[in-house]
Amino acid sequence: MNRGLCDLSAVEIAERVRQGDLRAVDVLDSALDRIRQVDGRPGTTTAGQALADDEITVHAFITLTPDRARQQAEAIDRQVAAGADPGPLAGVPLAVKDIFCVRGTRSTAGSRILEPFVSPYTATPVERLEAAGAVTVGKVNLDEFTFGSSNESTAFQPAPRNPWDPACVPGGSSGGSAAAVAAGEAVLSLGTDTAGSIRQPAAFCGVVGLKPTYGRVSRYGLIAFASSLDCPGPVARSVADAARMLQVCAGVDPRDATSARVPVPDYSQELARDVRGLRIGLSPDYFRLKYPDPASGVLAEQAIHPEVEAAVMRAAELLARQGAEIVEGVPMPNTHFGIPAYFVVSRVEAASNLHRYDGVKYGRRARGDLPDVQTLYRRTRGGAFGLQPKLRILMGMYVSAEQYEKDYYQRALQVRTMIRRDFEQVFDPAGDYRLNCLLTATTPTTAFEMNAVYGDSVLMQYADLLTVAADHAGIPGISVPAGLDARRRPIGIQLLGPDFSEGMVLRVAQAFEQATADDPWRLVRPKVLG
Amino acid sequence: MADAISPEIFQHLVGLAALELDAGEAEYLRRELNSQLKSIRELEAIDLDPATPIASHGVPYTPEISQLPREDRAHSSGLADDILAQVPETEGRFIVVPDIPHTDLE
Numbered sequence: 001m002n003r004g005l006c007d008l009s010a011v012e013i014a015e016r017v018r019q020g021d022l023r024a025v026d027v028l029d030s031a032l033d034r035i036r037q038v039d040g041r042p043g044t045t046t047a048g049q050a051l052a053d054d055e056i057t058v059h060a061f062i063t064l065t066p067d068r069a070r071q072q073a074e075a076i077d078r079q080v081a082a083g084a085d086p087g088p089l090a091g092v093p094l095a096v097k098d099i100f101c102v103r104g105t106r107s108t109a110g111s112r113i114l115e116p117f118v119s120p121y122t123a124t125p126v127e128r129l130e131a132a133g134a135v136t137v138g139k140v141n142l143d144e145f146t147f148g149s150s151n152e153s154t155a156f157q158p159a160p161r162n163p164w165d166p167a168c169v170p171g172g173s174s175g176g177s178a179a180a181v182a183a184g185e186a187v188l189s190l191g192t193d194t195a196g197s198i199r200q201p202a203a204f205c206g207v208v209g210l211k212p213t214y215g216r217v218s219r220y221g222l223i224a225f226a227s228s229l230d231c232p233g234p235v236a237r238s239v240a241d242a243a244r245m246l247q248v249c250a251g252v253d254p255r256d257a258t259s260a261r262v263p264v265p266d267y268s269q270e271l272a273r274d275v276r277g278l279r280i281g282l283s284p285d286y287f288r289l290k291y292p293d294p295a296s297g298v299l300a301e302q303a304i305h306p307e308v309e310a311a312v313m314r315a316a317e318l319l320a321r322q323g324a325e326i327v328e329g330v331p332m333p334n335t336h337f338g339i340p341a342y343f344v345v346s347r348v349e350a351a352s353n354l355h356r357y358d359g360v361k362y363g364r365r366a367r368g369d370l371p372d373v374q375t376l377y378r379r380t381r382g383g384a385f386g387l388q389p390k391l392r393i394l395m396g397m398y399v400s401a402e403q404y405e406k407d408y409y410q411r412a413l414q415v416r417t418m419i420r421r422d423f424e425q426v427f428d429p430a431g432d433y434r435l436n437c438l439l440t441a442t443t444p445t446t447a448f449e450m451n452a453v454y455g456d457s458v459l460m461q462y463a464d465l466l467t468v469a470a471d472h473a474g475i476p477g478i479s480v481p482a483g484l485d486a487r488r489r490p491i492g493i494q495l496l497g498p499d500f501s502e503g504m505v506l507r508v509a510q511a512f513e514q515a516t517a518d519d520p521w522r523l524v525r526p527k528v529l530g
Numbered sequence: 531m532a533d534a535i536s537p538e539i540f541q542h543l544v545g546l547a548a549l550e551l552d553a554g555e556a557e558y559l560r561r562e563l564n565s566q567l568k569s570i571r572e573l574e575a576i577d578l579d580p581a582t583p584i585a586s587h588g589v590p591y592t593p594e595i596s597q598l599p600r601e602d603r604a605h606s607s608g609l610a611d612d613i614l615a616q617v618p619e620t621e622g623r624f625i626v627v628p629d630i631p632h633t634d635l636e
Contacts, residue, residue, distance in 0.1 A: 215595070228587050391563065394547055398539075415573055474589035
């Protein structure tokens with residue numbers, strides 16, 4: 001498949017559009033052409049039998065908004081012609097995870113219960129991206145209400161597939177985001193990360209995914225899952241593109257009280273600096289993990305996959321050569337409690353957030369003989385929620401029940417403090433380790449096959465073992481591509497830094513990106529691009 | 531070991547969650563709940579100082595970075611019609627629901 005304008009970086013597109021060297025409508029056409037070539041049929045709730053073609057196409061999108069996009073692109077071209085500056089993302093095709101509300105578009109959360117919902121307002125990060133010139137091509141698929149790590153739980157089938165190998169999952173829950181960006185169907189995507197939902201699919205699809213600090217980007221207009229953990233953030237093909245996107249999205253928003261009053265630095269200045277003198281940690285607790293055995297469920301210690309481990313060690317070596325100081329043996333002893341604590345905290349918050357779907361105010365409503373309002377609630381929720389939301393609501397009910405709350409919910413929140421302290425201790429400038437960041441794998445393995453894990457809700461959750469601690473702690477993390485395994489599936493490495501250190505994390509990520517710019521794997525394209 | 535979430539406890543949870551489930555769903559969900567609880571039990575084994583504070587957010591919201599409370603003043607979103615347009619069943623500008631079980635006061 002020929003390269004197109006949609007394969008350019010966001011920075012190049014925006015600069016050329018601003019200079020009048022490129023038209024936003026041509027960039028949009030290129031992205032829409034690519035979608036026609038690789039995406040196959042979009043996700044619907046009435047997909048029926050799988051078709052042979054479904055297995056070789058990406059299915060990133062639920063809803064395309066080409067007319068709205070064309071209006072945006074034409075407006076940008078008119079602005080440039082009139083001598084005005086449309087902004088730092090002028091003409092850049094954007095795919096929005098369908099968990100964000102965009103006024104006048106369907107906003108489904110990947111669930112039948114919101115299938116008919118057309119949002120009356122627009123989420124703050126989307127509003128900021130569009131105000132900076134980004135052109136929204138459509139809404140991309142996700143696990144239902146973001147509940148999953150493979151994107152297979154969406155009610156809108158066919159589920160997205162991995163552009164590098166369509167037999168594999170793209171990861172999740174921002175699977176449509178990562179797949180669309182990897183395949184050139186969009187140049188940027190806005191995702192969300194609650195346990196790893198930006199970083200894990202980014203790793204699986206060979207793209208960059210940044211989970212900002214909790215409070216860095218407004219959650220206004222984000223359909224809530226676990227309110228104390230949900231973080232909107234960029235999915236991009238390069239670190240510089242992710243930095244530019246974060247620059248636009250970040251900053252306080254009066255409509256989200258948890259958005260923090262912390263000034264947003266100029267990330268491009270951060271990227272201009274090198275990594276000399278930065279202390280980068282490696283922790284054994286991110287190389288050897290406690291996993292449940294799929295057959296017996298018994299927890300056993302396992303190492304991350306050797307090819308993934310080799311990628312992390314090579315990154316450490318390359319960063320050391322550029323003057324960073326590598327600190328080995330950093331203890332992060334509470335890392336492996338991340339998943340069990342998450343099973344509790346996220347479920348309590350999910351159950352609370354999902355009570356608003358009752359068939360009364362918006363979304364789907366059960367039909368037929370409904371003698372009273374309780375029957376309406378039960379039948380609407382029973383019929384329109386998929387298995388994953390039901391499972392999370394039930395678990396949230398159980399662990400927050402009066403007789404168990406102290407043992408489960410309170411304890412999980414205390415464990416969250418312990419996880420946070422692990423990070424505080426190693427990042428403490430006066431402590432024993434004085435790290436600027438931690439370098440880890442993003443995922444213990446590369447992408448797994450479709451249907452290999454789906455249905456086993458415990459094993460699926462453990463796909464987030466290396467990412468979830470950052471969500472508990474609130475700190476920023478980035479996944480960057482670090483090569484391909486023997487089966488040509490992307491490997492991702494992760495950098496984790498202290499609160500609001502996105503600039504430094506991006507800087508280290510870019511140093512690694514530049515050090516590997518001439519690697520042979522950089523020339524390999526995803527299989528769907530032929 | 532007996533399942534922590536017995537069929538009776540499960541039925542109670544289903545009622546609280548306001549869900550109507552078929553038999554196949556119920557069986558899958560109860561099995562997965564019990565399997566997740568095994569993972570959650572790992573938390574019990576942690577040697578935890580009972581004085582450890584809870585963290586409801588990872589990032590500490592100090593006064594310096596927290597937003598000030600908004601002024602308590604009502605203002606219109608101007609979106610009432612758009613919001614009402616999303617309601618599955620209306621009569622004029624009223625939202626229609628089936629009977630709400632109630633007792634008439636004497």
